[in-house]
Amino acid sequence: MDGSTKYSPESGEDTKHMAEELSRRLASRVQPSAGFAQSLGQEIRQTAQQQIGPSYAVSFTDMVVELRRLVRLLCKTLAPVPPRVEFVRTLGSQLRAQAADLIQARERRWRWLMLGGVVGSVMSVLGVVATVLLRRRLNGGPSSVGDAQRAVPVQDNSAEAA
Amino acid sequence: MSQAPSDAELVLRARDDPEVFGQLYELYVNQIYSYVYYRTGNHHDAEDLTARTFYQALRHIAHYQERGLPFSAWLYRIAHNLVANWHRDRSRRQVIALDEIALVSQRPGPETRMESQDDQRLLMHLIRHLSEERQHLLILKFVEQLSNREIADIMGRTEGAIKSLYHRTLLALRDEWVMAKEQESE
Numbered sequence: 534m535d536g537s538t539k540y541s542p543e544s545g546e547d548t549k550h551m552a553e554e555l556s557r558r559l560a561s562r563v564q565p566s567a568g569f570a571q572s573l574g575q576e577i578r579q580t581a582q583q584q585i586g587p588s589y590a591v592s593f594t595d596m597v598v599e600l601r602r603l604v605r606l607l608c609k610t611l612a613p614v615p616p617r618v619e620f621v622r623t624l625g626s627q628l629r630a631q632a633a634d635l636i637q638a639r640e641r642r643w644r645w646l647m648l649g650g651v652v653g654s655v656m657s658v659l660g661v662v663a664t665v666l667l668r669r670r671l672n673g674g675p676s677s678v679g680d681a682q683r684a685v686p687v688q689d690n691s692a693e694a695a
Numbered sequence: 696m697s698q699a700p701s702d703a704e705l706v707l708r709a710r711d712d713p714e715v716f717g718q719l720y721e722l723y724v725n726q727i728y729s730y731v732y733y734r735t736g737n738h739h740d741a742e743d744l745t746a747r748t749f750y751q752a753l754r755h756i757a758h759y760q761e762r763g764l765p766f767s768a769w770l771y772r773i774a775h776n777l778v779a780n781w782h783r784d785r786s787r788r789q790v791i792a793l794d795e796i797a798l799v800s801q802r803p804g805p806e807t808r809m810e811s812q813d814d815q816r817l818l819m820h821l822i823r824h825l826s827e828e829r830q831h832l833l834i835l836k837f838v839e840q841l842s843n844r845e846i847a848d849i850m851g852r853t854e855g856a857i858k859s860l861y862h863r864t865l866l867a868l869r870d871e872w873v874m875a876k877e878q879e880s881e
Contacts, residue, residue: 603868606815606818610837611834614741616738624749625717628749629713631753
């Protein structure tokens with residue numbers, strides 16, 4: 534903790550701002566739940582037990598009372614502060630619009646990816662077929678069933694029999 | 696009667712449906728705003744950082760993985776990191792803002808209200824000078840009213856460590872409080 538800073542209750546008070554803030558915070562005050570209050574109570578006793586040793590000047594009961602006051606003040610001081618309604622509404626609609634844009638962009642990207650995949654697959658199959666055909670041509674081999682039949686010499690079995 | 700969908704379900708659906716992301720936003724915007732507000736001390740920066748928290752959540756929600764932690768823990772972590780960067784980026788920390796906040800007293804009698812508001816201002820001043828970790832803990836505990844288990848999830852610590860940190864924080868605050876009150880009365 535920085536001990537050099539001095540606290541001044543009067544510093545920089547803006548009455549209008551204070552009044553607005555006060556009404557905002559009064560409107561937003563949320564009562565702590567029973568469970569929350571109970572757990573705070575238990576923790577106060579645990580904290581007091583930790584702190585109180587045989588040589589300590591403050592009694593356990595006094596410590597509990599002091600800590601209870603402090604926790605009560607913390608509950609009052611750290612009240613939830615709601616945002617401006619206008620801010621919530623504007624940000625909400627901006628976020629929804631941006632979410633829609635992001636989802637559309639993702640779907641578009643996905644579609645292009647799918648299209649790319651299909652085109653890529655077709656191209657690779659065509660490439661394989663083209664390579665096979667080209668090799669056959671270069672090797673002088675038959676490039677079709679007709680060519681293959683023509684390439685095989687027809688044997689004259691009748692002359693052999695005579 | 697149909698049960699309200701869990702956060703995990705909403706997160707899954709939010710990846711493909713902007714409206715569901717909007718629902719998640721509405722569920723958590725107040726909590727995140729409160730948290731950021733107490734960490735920054737003014738509404739302007741709180742709005743800016745809250746918006747950035749949700750934009751970041753939106754960009755990364757497709758990669759979010761449920762690991763048994765609540766969705767809010769993930770949001771708080773984003774907010775926490777943004778606030779930490781915000782503090783780092785500021786060359787000069789302005790401590791005034793939170794100390795100037797008008798504070799609420801539940802009993803509206805003029806004298807007690809003045810006394811209580813002064814006490815609350817003093818307490819806020821003391822909180823602002825605690826370490827970041829301790830401020831983080833107090834905000835999650837008192838503003839958000841989260842359990843030690845939930846705070847542990849958010850801060851990435853064990854429940855025992857959080858309990859111990861809370862006890863130490865409370866005692867440190869109490870000591871500072873006594874000192875400040877003694878200074879005031881002198």
